[in-house]
Amino acid sequence: MPDTEDWEQMVEDAMKSVRYDPNLELADLRKTEAEVFDYPTMKTLSQLINDDVIETLDFCISTGKEANVFHGTAPDGTSLAVKIYRVNTTTFRQHLEYLWGDRRFDPGGKSERDVISLWASKEFRNLRRLRNGNLRVPEPVAVENNIIVMEYIGEDERVAPLLKDVDLAEPRDGYDALVDFIETAWEEADLVHGDLSAYNVLVHPPHLIVIDVAQAIVSDHPRARELLKRDVENVAKHFRSRGVDPDPDAVVDRLVPAEEVA
Structure with a gap:
């Protein structure tokens, strides 16, 4: 120094x-x-x-x-x-x-x-x-x-916009991409984001980039299943407002048994 x-x-x-x-x-x-x-x-x-x-x-x-x-x-x-x-x-x-x-x-x-x-x-x-x-x-x-x-x-100086500020040409593809993120993070990285929403996803075509992951927790954290469900529901809520017909319960059921979800 x-x-x-x-x-x-x-x-x-x-x-x-x-x-x-x-x-x-x-x-x-x-x-x-x-x-x-x-x-x-x-x-x-x-x-x-x-x-x-x-x-x-x-x-x-x-x-x-x-x-x-x-x-x-x-x-x-x-x-x-x-x-x-x-x-x-x-x-x-x-x-x-x-x-x-x-x-x-x-x-x-x-x-x-x-x-x-x-x-x-x-x-x-x-x-x-x-x-x-x-x-x-x-x-x-x-x-x-x-x-x-x-x-x-x-x-350059054009920061990728947040998902909340963008109308995707194919919102269903966007929904599927974030559901895939949630599932892969849970099953492969043993993590749940914990605060996933349209406010912390960047749109950088052709991809969606998830940010703000400091609060992400491992799957055996006491609140992991509760926050997993919340992430799925937040994503579904955003894309429902964009004309998608999501099924958040089915996503959660695929990942964890019903009795384990808060």
Whole structure:
């Protein structure tokens, strides 16, 4: 790690051209910057820069309640998505619900910042696990503390749109693709997304790409079957509004015995 003056300059150089939504109020912009780019996060960014993972942060892709996602550029010019989790009490408590009961992680006795870092690590591992199952999710590149770097889904500065904002030419094919995702994730990757909806699926023709997988849990988690059913129902609800006649009960019945579903 470079000395303090060097790494601060390194991060400043990498961020000097970051662009935000021009409609964002100045007060909101300052609040976002203060919440996202605290001192530990800036040091983590410097580590990723020093390790040649990223070279610049270019523009903000999305601002959510628990994280901001930026377009970044690797030293070789490759576009990246850089997701920076905020450290706050609200998300800390929500994350604990999904960490407890997942045999891969133990959040016991950890600080808020440590739990957020564990959450970023969980997303990285879930992405890798899903990719190993040949499922369409962004390819994970690196994770460090509360920052995860992954494949950018889009063309140049045109980020792939969310499914909620797109009318697919063949909605039945879209429904079938997401049902296949749920089934394969459950049967091959031993994971259930846990929050699947049209709000965390990107449309990148000819494919649908599932994102936001940090909360995904293994099948023996106490809430796995409940969340599996919810995912199936959320997908069915969206595509029903697009003229598809889905049968979510049949999907759930294929995956788990009726007595195991909450």
